[in-house]
Amino acid sequence: MNNSLPVWSISKINEYIRSLLEQDILLEDLLCEGEVSNLTYHDSGHVYFSCKDKHSSISCVMFRSYAEKLEFKLTNGMRIIFRGGVSIYEKAGKYQIYVRDVMPEGKGGLYAGLEQLKAALQSEGLFSYEHKRPIPRYAKTVAVITSETGAVIHDIVSIARRKNSAVKIVLVPVTVQGESSSARIVQAVSDVNTWGKADVLIIARGGGSSEDLWPFNSESVARAVFASKIPVISAIGHQTDITLCDLAADLRVETPSAAAELAVYDQSGVQETLENAMFLMDSAMSEKAEFWQSQVSALGKKLSEAFCSSSEQKARSVSLLSDMIGRALSKKLADAETCFLSLAEKLELVSPVNIMKKGYLPVFAANGASVRLADELSVNERIKIFFSDGHVTADVVSIGRSRHE
DSSP: OOOSSOOOOOOHHHHHHHHHHHOOHHHSEEEEEEEEEEEOEEEEESSEEEEEOOOOEEEEEEOHHHHTOSOOOOOOOEEEEEEEEEETTTTTTTTEEEEEEEEEEEEEHHHHHHHHHHHHHHHTTTOOGOOOHHHHHSHHHEEEEEEEEHHHHHHHHHHHHHOOOOHHHHOOOOOSSSSSHHHHHHHHHHHHHOOOOEEEEEEEEOOOOOOOOOOOOOOOHHHHHHOOOOOEEEEOSSSSSSOHHHHHHSSOOSHHHHHHHHHOOOOOHHHHHHHHHHHHHHHHHHHHHHHHHHHHHHHHHHHHHHHHHHHHHHHHHHHHHHHHHHHHHHHHHHHHHHHHHHHHHHHHHOOHHHHHHOOOOEEETSSSOEEEGGGGOTOOOOOEEEEEEHHHHHHHOOOOOOOOO
């Protein structure tokens, strides 16, 4: 034995080996592939497993801070690609890979992970019908989370203008493809809810491949949609692939155009409903007038017959006639009341005053013409705005443009 050599402690040896491993550029950040075995999900949140191929095996550990970001659950036998660095666990003198990220190998693995996540969220109730909220029928403001470029926002705005120019469309621009898309969509949903002025929220994209749609399969997006206080319409623009965003939303439609058709109510339809209600009211009143006229004629005939007969017959006829008239009047009055209440309820729904109370205010130019678009006005022009309890006269100071102009 050569006593001139320095004496090392076991700790020093492991510490030195660790420094060598961690200084190696090739080992500090690498991608590996293999099959999961000896998998353990520890109570601490850390994940321990081995990754093997046909000839070798290496120990791996994924600390909780990284494991919490996984959108699927590892299983023994799963083929994976993972990223990490090689180091040594000094206490046991065991070298291992410290894993930072994992993905299932190949598309089949991706979909296997997605199915695991879908089942987990389903068990939590994120997709349950009982949690779905109705889409507001008369939305005043519609927020749209989508790309600020492309045809999606153009189609939605075009349909909204055609159906009802008074409905406000607010674009919340995000990237809808790429690694950062999920986080930006989540932030956009949070921003719209914090703002709190939208009646309905549309999340839209104009279709794409399964890989293009992958941000909408993020667990974070699904949870953000489910947690939204504002009803959400998912319009990812595809028919065959249903994303987690679709499942978590209150309503799923196949295209952004269909979302706009549902979110924006038809202004002409309100006017038509009002006209129909007025026609029904007029018809009902005419029908009642004809009924009472026929009743008076019948009454006159019965009275004539009664007074032409004997005293006893007169008494019986008058008594019988009184009962008949009483029953007829009671029934017709009840029918008239039911009809009137029904028509009054319909008129109330489309009443201009009721609509004005919701914030839709008619504007008229100085010449008395109705104003529907900002382009119809000019600076310094005098206008009149009608409220449910009166009106005001104002001068136009400036004319702004919508965000989508």
